Amino acid sequence: VTLQMQPTRLAADDSDGLLVFSDAGLVAVLVRLSGLHEQAAGQWFLEAGFGELDRHKHAIFPDLHSAQNWIAERIG
């Protein structure tokens, strides 16, 4: 599976976002957790998932690489 990332800005405290596309379309919105989240700050949160990822709403990843792998495994 080839994933394409497009940086985006969210109108929220956690404002650093990424739109994640597969060949089929938008599969996820990831956000980088801001300083608001103390120990979790800097980690990536699956803010929204679509299709196969619709059920996985609570996932947090230590870095972008593990988020990408996780998404690819589930939609591949």
Place this chain on the structure above:
Amino acid sequence: VICGSILARSGSLALEGKDGALVPTSPLDRLVRKLESITELTEHERQAVLSLPITTKDFRSDEDIVREGDRPWQCCLLVEGFLCRYKILPDGQRQIQSFHVPGDVPDLQSLHIPVMDHGLATVSPSKAALIPHDAIRDLTHAHPNVADKLWRDTLVDAAIFREWITNVGSREAPARIAHLLCEIFLKLQAVGLTKGNSFDFPITQSEIGDATGLSTVHVNRSIQKLRAEGLIVLEKARCTIEDWKGLKETAMFDPTYLSLKVEADAA
């Protein structure tokens, strides 16, 4: 004001502690205090409850007291600490179904429903008084009015579940958490365990998430929002309600379902 009236009614059974909270002389005072927050007990009935045989036991944080599938032969009266009832789904997700404060007997239903359909665990280090079913059964047979009052307690318990269904199904994230805080505050206040508008709150964000169907990220965002709006301060396992009216409005909180005898309120 509420503490004073309960003290007067309880006579020498409870003493005012140095931090302003009541210090029961027997763990069963907790149960009396709880029942008296939602109903009246005669002196005779109170003495009957206080005569129940108990075994006290200390539990660590996050320790099971009763597990799903167990067939308990005793009920657990919480004396100190916090408990939750929960269910674990096959995929490992935990749903916390209720939180319990001292005076609650969360597994009272096991007296009549033999197999536990959920678990009961500690949220923080806790002390429980375990009461044999036989003793409670004898009490209810000898004192049918006490049976009525325990029944009333389980009906209030059911009302709290109905409110939680509404909370998890219909309120938005900050309101869900605000509602939980309003409920715990009033339940603790009713048994004399608040200090002004402040109370022990050892429940973690992860546990709040499991209770409200929210991710820890959404729990944290919601708590920050309640903080930023000047409604609450949450630090070091203690919650202070800064604006009770505002918190109730945010939560769309109506305490009717708690059936508290004294209409409690924050300052």
